[in-house]
Structure formats: structure tokens, C-alpha cells
Amino acid sequence: MQIGIVGKPNVGKSTFFSAATMAPAEIAAYPFTTIKANKGVAYARGKCPHVDFEVQCVPRNAICDEGVRHIPIEMLDVAGLVPDAWQGRGLGNMFLDDLRQADVLIHIVDASGSTDIEGNSVPLGSHDPVEDVEFLKNEIACWMRGILEKGWDKAARQAYQTGQRIEIVIHEKLTGLGVTESQISAAMRDVELSSNPLSWSPEDMLQLMHHIRKYAKPIIVAMNKADMANDETLERIKKAAGGMAIPTCAEAELALKKAAKGGLISYKPGDSSFKTMDGVNLSDGQKAALDKISEEISRYGGTGVQNCIEKAVYELLEMISVYPVEDESKLTDHDGRVLPDVFLVPNGTTARELAYKIHTDLGDTFIRAINVRTHRTVGSDYILLNNDVISIVSRK
Template identity: 35%
Template sequence: MKEILLACVGKPSAGKSSFLNAVSDATAKVGNYPFTTIKPNHGVSYVPVECPCKKYGKQDQCRPRYGRCVEGTRFVPIQMMDVAGLVPGASTGLGLGNQFLDDLRHANALIHVVDVSGTTDQNGKEAEGYDPINDINWLRLEIHTWITNNLLKRWSGIVRRHVAIKSNVVDTLQTQFSGYGSVASVVQKAMDKSGIKTPLETWDEETVKKVVDNFMDVRFPTVIALNKIDMPDSDKNITKIMRKYDQNKLVLTSALAENFLRKIRKQNYIKYIDGTDIVETKEDLPDSDLKPMDDKLKNRVEKVQDLVLFRYGSTGVQEVLGKAIELLGVSPVYPVKNVSTFSSTNSTKPGAFRDCILVWPGTTVRGFAKILHAEIDKYYLYAETVGNMRLSEEAVINNSNNVICYRTAIAISSKSSITNNDTNNNTPDKKSKK
């Protein structure tokens, strides 16, 4: 199964590297000058999803193998990438050129980090009163231009081949879009969204651009992270942007505030719950092992609380990840050995809901068996969910059936791969009882 990869994009100095550091284990270089990032930074982040441990009263027994679970919110690992800063004209070689656009080919969704304070211009240089709406517009235009130009350069040859072999439109376009990590279903969705029914050989340049526009929406769903919300001029820009763009794709963030809170939490000055406004100090918890803060540090914490946490409810960075996963439509699935205790077998750390795997929309029960392990699919007998309810092989996994136990004709060796092999405890080489 292809791992989920989110890419942070945007102009230099918008806060992309700070955002990556705030949501992952990466240590991306940060600076207030253009092109701090030259090569893509990679890290592992943890996206919040609902864990069934709370629904079934198993919070005390919930033991994630990877990530963590906090009061029924599961933090599941995903891959993150910080692409070097783009500037207007990157698709034609300006700035650091379009080599960094190529990095986007591998991403499933984009997080466009925008400096909403208006203190940096389109090239990432210090400025006053810059309108961040420009950044939202030109970045999409650069990616659109990059894809469109690649198509138009070869368009006459594409049309001739399309007519000669009597190919359908989706197959022809998929051949061209495959380099952007596309599959035929993505192209089909883009064509359905575009509403274009005319033969491909009659398309003009504007029609091609419309196809690319819809392809981008499907292939590169984008969350816009309005960063630096604690800066003086951010309020007026936020209001203006909220009026113009789809608010379901906008999230208010302060990556620097999140980094600060994570740092002093690690130093044991505070207890801080990610994605909330809850920050507790030694004064709040006098019997705890937290270290007392001096006046300078205390003032910094209070400033973050006043300008970010109490005002917006959180730093916003966890919400960005959740929104990206929502746009992709992926679902968390919890493979277990027992649908009553929700335990796994062959584990040195017993507990409930040990594993959580994110799957793509449309994944079926049998399809998930193949993802878990080839032998689970090979010796598959049946699958069941909570309440010992049998599941059809063709049932699509959703939030009502995402706790799954697989029964196989033989026991699957615990040495063969992940969690997935912990789903059965039948006697080797003997048929399971139904």
C-alpha cells in the first residue's frame, strides 16, 4: 500500500520549515531569508483520528504500536515533505527553477503555507503591507502552468496518436498524467468534474487548461495554512481571505507557537495537549514534577496563550493535518485478534487496538486483507467486526466496520511482517472452526 505523503509548499520564508518542525520529527533548517530550504526536508508526522478505545471504554488498555493515543484521539504516523520555496515564474525556471515542482509528483496532498501577516513579498523578502491573497493565487497558477506547458508542448503528437489508435480520452490523458503520480480513476474523476464531452481532437488551449484545473483539484487536494496569525497585521488579511476562498480548506496556524510549546514541554516546564488550548504549568499542578518557570518564560507562555491559544483555540497545526486527511478521504482501520477484547496476539506489549492503518477510499474487507499480508489473503476464511458480525469480502471499509478480525485456514507466522499477522491464533495446518 502506498504511504500517505503530504507536501508543504509555498514561497520562501512563509514558515514551511517551521510548520514541518511543528508537526513532525524533522529538523528542517529555518531562516528569515529566501531559499533556506534547497533540498526537500522529510519527516514523520502524526495525524489525529478518532480511536475506538473511547467508544468501547478501552482507554486504559489502548497500546498503540506506533504513534500514541491521548484521551481517544489516535495520532497515526504519515510522511511529510517540505518543498523548497517557490517564487512566481518557477515553472519557467525563475528562482530555483521548476526542479522543485517535480518533488510534488510524489505527494498525495499539498499544504500551502501562507504568510498571512503580509510581512514578506512574493519572493520571501521582508515587506510591509503585502497582500497574501497574491500568494494563494500565484502558487496554484505556477503548478497549473507547469502541468499545462508540459501537455501543450506535445499536444499535436498526443492528438495524432489518440486518433490513430482510437483511444478513449481517459486512457490518453492517463498516459500524459502518469508522471504526476496519477491513475486512471483520478483522470476519470477530473473529466467528470470538468463536464467536458467534446472529442479530444477538437480541444483548444482553453479546454486543455480547464482539464488541468480539474485534474489539479482531484490529484493535488490542497489545505491552505494561514500562518503567522499572531502577527499585528494578520487579522485584516484573514478576514479578507475568509471572504474570498472556501473556508473548508483554510486553517489558521502559528507554527512558531507550536514549536515553542513543544520545546518547553520537552524540557518539562508545561503539560500541553496537542491541538488544544490546554497548557498547564507548575502553578496549575503544584504536586507535579514540572519545573518552575522564571518571569521571562512565564511571560512568553502567557503571550502565546493570549495571541494564539485563547483566541483561536489551538495553534492550528494539528487541524491542518486532519483537514488534509479529510480531503484525501482516507479512513483508519484497526485490525485485531479478538473483537471483544480488541487485543492482538504474539505481542510483547499486550493491549487493545495495537495497530491503526490508514486506507484509501473504496478499500474493501478482502482488499485490506491483502494489504495486511499475502498469507492472510491466501488462507482467508472470513472477517468479522464488533459484535461478531460477519463482513462481506466486498464490503467497503468505513467508520462502522473499521475494527476487523480476520480468520484464516492456518495460523500466520508472527515473523512474517506487521500487526497484520497478529489477527489469528488458530492451530497451524488445521482448519478453523466457523
């Protein structure tokens, strides 16, 4: 699973990316595989089951900080969004290539209206950020339609004549974007289209792509520079984003994380406030900067950065966390680690599908699973619940 960060120049995209992927000090020691320059690791918080089971966990893939697991998620800084990227303008191709890999997008907009559509600085409030929200949706839909249109007439005619479902043709064409057939079917229910795909107009196709995009590349808008934005604009952006928009102060989040790393304040991602560490003497400059941030974030109950990440993961992608263990009574893996790993899986994942995610062999040899919280035996079709602890029994 990957979160793509998208935005035109100058809106605070790099600041957001740096802030989101800057690990808290205690996480920094974790060895992650080397990742490319435009990739980083962000974290979604989840409640560690060790609290309910009253045991001491020994985490392996996600640290536990006072009962909160920080579950790593790949984040991708999607480069080169400019108007008409879909036509290959500017770094358009790079943009689209990155976009393929993302499952969900955080669209950073400058909610203060001080960056025009091309990313140039303009006087505060002189650009309407709502345009940016529409613009990204349109860029993606146009790009998808461009892919669909290649060889469309022939494929659509063939499907129409042979009675093949058109979803299958669309799926084949969009498969490189990670679009599933069920997403296409859902989108087709949303729009009214003629049963003869040959008669679809370019506008029909664009509509359909808008709806497929909604399922396949859902977007949450980070209304950044919220510290300089007015409430009326924030409301309008939120409406344009279908409610999926959060005010953010990426600059504040980065400053707070740095101050926490430097031992000046106690602040954890997602907190709505912070505290100066005992015995720390802040300079007048530091004090003034922190006071300003404090005022900014009290307006929104936090910087919004962590909130964006978690809304993307838990609401848009509907992920849940599950904890597989080998020994159901000790909650350990084969090395005796207690509640070692947490897996983020889509809501609706079954016990057997989880087994496959852990290891192909485990999926193939799956017999049953044990829901450790209820001590009940469950079958391969058991649909996992958030925070389940599951022990899989297989043919050895």
C-alpha cells in the first residue's frame, strides 16, 4: 500500500512530505529497507492489543509507544503536477508514472490562496484553491481516458458483438493503474451510459473515468497553510472535495517534530498540543515561534498532518490492523516474540487471505484459525475485524 503526495509547486508539498516521513526519535533506529529519494515511510497509529491482554509486547515491524503502534506505510512524493500533465507537459510523464503506484492520494493545496494554478506566488487570497481540487481530479480522469481510448473502437465493437461485458475490456486497459474490476463495476452503476459502448462520447468516457478514479485513486485534500486561510475558503474546498479535506499546517508539524527530536518539547504526531520539556531554556526566538505554532494549531486541534494520513488509511482505503501470532496462549511467534507484527489489510479480508499475506505456504496449507480474543475457532472465510489477534493452524 502506498500513499501518494500530490500538489503543484509551492503549496508546501515538500514540507508536508518531510514532516509526515520524519520518524519520531524512538522509531528512527528501526532498520527499513533503503528507499528511493522520493519515497519515505509515514506512520498510522493503532492501538496495541498488549493493553487488552495485559502483556508486554515485543514488536518487530511497528514500534509500540505507550500502547500505540506506529504502523509504517510507504509514502511517495509524486513529482511534477502541472496543468496538462496528462498530455505529457512538463514532468507530466513522471507524474503519471508515480501516480500508477499510489493507492490513495493526499492532495496538498495552498488554502491561503497565495499560489496560482502554475505554482507561482501571488498575493494572499488572490487564487481560489477550489480550482486546484477540480484541476487534479480532471487531470487524472483525462489521463485515464487517454489510456482507455487507445484501441477503444476495436475493443468496444468486439465486446458489443460478442456480448462480452464491457467492464472486462475497461479492466484490461486500466490494469496498469491498479484498477480492479469491482471498482469499474461500482463506477458503472454510478453513471448512466448507453448499452452500446461504441456510442459513448468523449464526455461520457470522462464521466466514467471520474467515477473509477473515485474508487481506484481516492483523494483526501490537505488544506495546507491553514494558518493563513479563512474559514469560508476552507468550507468551500471541503465541499469541492466531497467532505474529504482537512486543514493542515505542514510547516508547524515539521517544526514541532524537529523541536521534539531536539529534546525541546514533548510532542507526538497527532497531538493537539505540546509541552516544553522540564529544565529546557528556550531562547526568545524559539519561544515566540512555538507560541505562534501553539496558537495556530489550537484553531484546528492539531497540525492535521497525522490526521490526513490516518483518514487516508482507515477511511478512504478502509484498512484494519490485525496481529497474527503462532502461539495462541502466549501470543508469540516462533522466536517467542509477543505480538510481533501488525498487518494492515483491507476491511473484508478473510483469515485465509491473511495467511496468504504472511506466506504463500501458510495460505496453501491453511486448516483453520483461532480468534485469540474470543478463543473461538474460525474458518477460512472468517472476515477479520479491526485489532483481531489471529493464530493460523496449518498442515505442517
